Amino acid sequence: MGKRSLLLSVVGILVLLVGAWSAWWFYSARLAISSFQDWVSEQRSQGYDINFQRIDTGGYPFSLALTATRFGVAAPLRAWTVSGDALTVTFKPWQLDRYQISSDQPLRLSAVMIPESQKTPVVIQDLTGDYLFHRDGAKHQLRLIAADVSGPNGLTIDTIGVSGTMPFHAPQDRDADIMTGHLELVGAKMPGLVPQGLSEQIEAAILDFTVSGPQPNPEFSMAKRLSDWRDAGGGVEVSKIALAWQDLNLSGDGTISLDEYLRPLAAFGMQATGLSETARRFEEAGLIDRQIRRYIEMGVGLLSLGSGQAGMVRFPVTIQDGILSLGPVALTEIPPIVAGAGPLPPAVPAPKTGEITTFPDLAPPPTVSDETLDAGSNQMQGTDPQAAPAPAQ
Structure with a gap:
């Protein structure tokens, strides 16, 4: 076979x-x-409202990308909504168990759990x-x-990372895990949550949590679902x-549930440095x-004597x-x-002041990592929050 014939065969x-x-x-x-x-x-049959203008394909030849344009998704009873101009899901034709999600167009998010967001959505x-x-x-x-x-x-946030794991089927066991999640944010300003006169800048925050209990019917109202879950x-x-x-470095762990009036019922063991400066x-x-500031400084001095670190104290935080x-x-x-959502809670008694109570001896929970403390000037790199490890694949 000549060179020309061989070349034609290879080309063919x-x-x-x-x-x-x-x-x-x-x-x-x-x-x-x-x-899709x-x-x-299937989602519409379960009460979700999903609309989009069209679905475009791309990514040829080594990946497949589906882009939904002018889309909107609303949960049952509009507990949350997400909308935007474009959202792209990309995957390999030979790897159908992993999907990349991206959007370089603004996304709008509102939720019942986020006050005022239905009037002024959160924009990503x-x-x-x-x-x-x-x-x-x-x-x-899911990791985002x-x-x-x-x-x-x-509200403004430079970077926020969210990851969570959910079972394939909704659990019915009261002790089953509905979801485990990790949240980490860097460079946030929350004027609506910070008292006037204090810095609105939060350098970093981390939250690891597990939600347990049977998953209620998504077609019920938010109050009904929370009540059934509780x-x-x-x-x-x-x-x-x-x-x-600012000067406050706070960390701890604890549990949260709901009382009969759907108010949080929480008990946390915390440790902190920078309380005197914060006071x-x-x-x-x-x-x-x-006078209150001096009481706080005195308490910090007494409670930090056996901590091994100057100014570090352990204390309980409760919601009851x-x-x-x-x-x-x-x-x-x-x-x-x-x-x-329910009967009015009883009148709240005036807070008592001047009490001197001994603090329980709590085991030291984890502290904010050094990477997180430095993250105020360096945004997270890649697709995982850097101040704390992402969940294992």
């Missing part, structure tokens, strides 16, 4: 391979669109992440990184909560008087009967999660 084989691969790619694209439409029909300028479906069908894992986030009441023994175990805010800032802002308390000091009233 390559053309056949390209043609076969192109046919497989377009077949996979049609199959993916059909599967089936999924939309950039979103990336991935969705992993285990082949055994046991669980799903959102950048340049803004919302109601002046009555069936549902609760939240927070394995780690950490906050870096001074509260005094400068006019939130406490000089609608009152948030730091040790023996009542700080503020906590309203029901869903206003007007």
Whole structure:
């Protein structure tokens, strides 16, 4: 066989391979669109409202991308809604258990649990992440990184990472896990949550939690779902909560449930450094008087004697009967999660002052990592939050 014939044979084989691969790619694209439409029909039958203008395909030749344009998704009873101009899901035709999610167009999010968001949605300028479906069908894992986030009441977040794992089927056992999750944010401003006169900048925060209990019917109202979940023994175990805010470095763990009025019922063991400096800032802002600040400084000095670290104290934080308390000091009233969902709670008694109570001896919970403390000036890199390890794949 001459060189010319050999060359023609190689070219012919390559053309056949390209043609076969192109046919497989377009077949996979049609199959993916059909599967997506089936999924939309299934979600609509469960009460979700899903709409989109069209579905575009791309990514040829080595990946397949489906882009939903002008889309909107609303949960039953509009407990939350998400909408945007474009959202792209990308995957490999030979790897159908992992999907990359991205959007470089603004996304709008509102939820009943986020006050004022239905009037002023949370806007996410950039979103990336991935969705992993285990082949055994046991669980799903979703990880998202959102950048340049803004919302109601002046809320802004430089970067926020969220990851969670959910079972494939909704659990009915009261002790089963509905979801495990990890949340980490860097560079947040929350003017609506910070008293006037204090810094609105939160350098970093971390939350690791597990929600347990049977999953209520999604077609019920938010109040009904929360009540059913509470009555069936549902609760939240927070394995780690950490906050870096100005001089305050706070960390701990605890549990959360709901009382009969759908108010949080919580008990946390915390440890912190920077309480004396924080008390001074509260005094400068006019939130406490000089005598209270001196009491706090005295307490910090006494409680940190055996801690092995100057200025580090351990203390309980509780929410009971609608009152948030730091040790023996009542700080503020906590309203029901869903206003007007049930009978009015009893009148809150005036906080007692001047009590001297010994603090329980609590085991030291984890502290905010050094990476997190430095993250205020360096945004997270890649697709995983860097200040704390992402859940294992």
